Amino acid sequence: MKTSFLSRFAVAPLPVPSGWYAVPLRLMVGLGFMQHGYAKLARGPDAFIAILHAMGLPFADLLGWATIAIEVVGGLLIVLGAFVPLAALPMLAVLLVATLTVHLPNGFSSIKLLSYDAAGAHFGQPGYETDLLYAAGLLALCFGGAGPLALDSYWVSRREKERLRN
Template identity: 60%
Template sequence: MIAHWAPLPLRLIVGYGFCAHGFAKLLRGPDNFTGLLHAMGVPMPYLMAWITIATEIVGGMFVIVGALVPIVSVPMAIVLLVAIFTVHLQYGFSSIKLLEITPSGAHFGQPGYETDLLYLACIAALVIGGSGPLSVDGWLLRRSNAFTSKDRVG
């Protein structure tokens, strides 16, 4: 019975992570992210910056509440795959690259694609296994089943 709750922490961490990245881009100024995309040669960088920010924030919020997860997972997965192939792949798998420890603290290198793969795995688990308890998707499914049952009885 406790396994029934497994999707909840996945939803919370994936949703929060996406929202945090989207809000960080927004708070730093979308023009900064647009400039980064332009430097990478992404076509229509202004539009792509806003699509990415919206995907991260809106998709993240939908995942947190477990709403339409199979639908919002598609653009979220695309954002992750683009990040893997345009940014992280060249740095290898590991997301933590300790370069040195100095008196001022630890210094790390560029992260690899490990974290992106973890996000993809969590999203896949939510799509395959469902959004779990306390989710809008679960509520919609129960409501749909209730209407379907009434149609069969009536």
Template identity: 45%
Template sequence: MEKKYTRVAPLFLRLIIGAGAMQHGWAKLSRGPAGFEKLLIYLNIPFHHLASLTVPYIELLCGLAILLGVFTRWVSIPLICTMLVAMFTIHIHYGFSSIKTIGLTADGPLFGPPGYEVNLLYIAGLISLMLTGAGVMSVDAYRNKKTTSDWSL
């Protein structure tokens, strides 16, 4: 028998994945697509112009949808795709770990470029949401005509 509290578990994944994706998208948009495109050109990413225009909006809008639990299973797909592209074009070259201390200065530690660990964490969380759904505290649950008693723990 399913415990009632397990129906709210996807909320915690949605909050961090949605907010994280939105933060990454907003960071790219706030500097302008041209700044993000320069980074992609420097990293020799194919289709850099198209990616600089689409990736920030995918992260921002799909992140918001994940946060709210709207079409969660579907909006996870483009986010997984962006994570896979970032992982295989950029992060894979730096190994697994997302935190690499490469030195220590008087100002504190120096960190190297992040590996693909965080990409895998996002992908795993998104796959989990695809399998379980958005949970009871979501627009998806409300849209599926869940009763108010279904929203209780």
């Protein structure tokens, strides 16, 4: 029985080589983390550290700088597809802390449209939805691999070629 075009694409993956799902996922997750770290740097790390102090978090100075470094460096490593499982661990820790200390009390939804007027849309505090999406993306990359155009893939193939030569 011949399958229709629609049914073939409705239930099967798109006809692209295996692993290519990871490229846009790496870019989105990595650049997203880098943007969050850059925003903290652009406003001044002291502003972010002051927020951590106001929240009563211990070791706010260390935690502030560590968060910025993890977001910027970890994000870059994810974009490059380098040391993905290793980079993901501290990034997941940052997400867990953000979820528990900031977003959990606001509920699930990250977009809470409160009103709209001549000035534009007005939103409430974001929930933990985006944290879970980032965590899911990181875990997918850890379980499925960094994919093509990744330094991890290059290093694995290089090691495999050397092993076959010897």
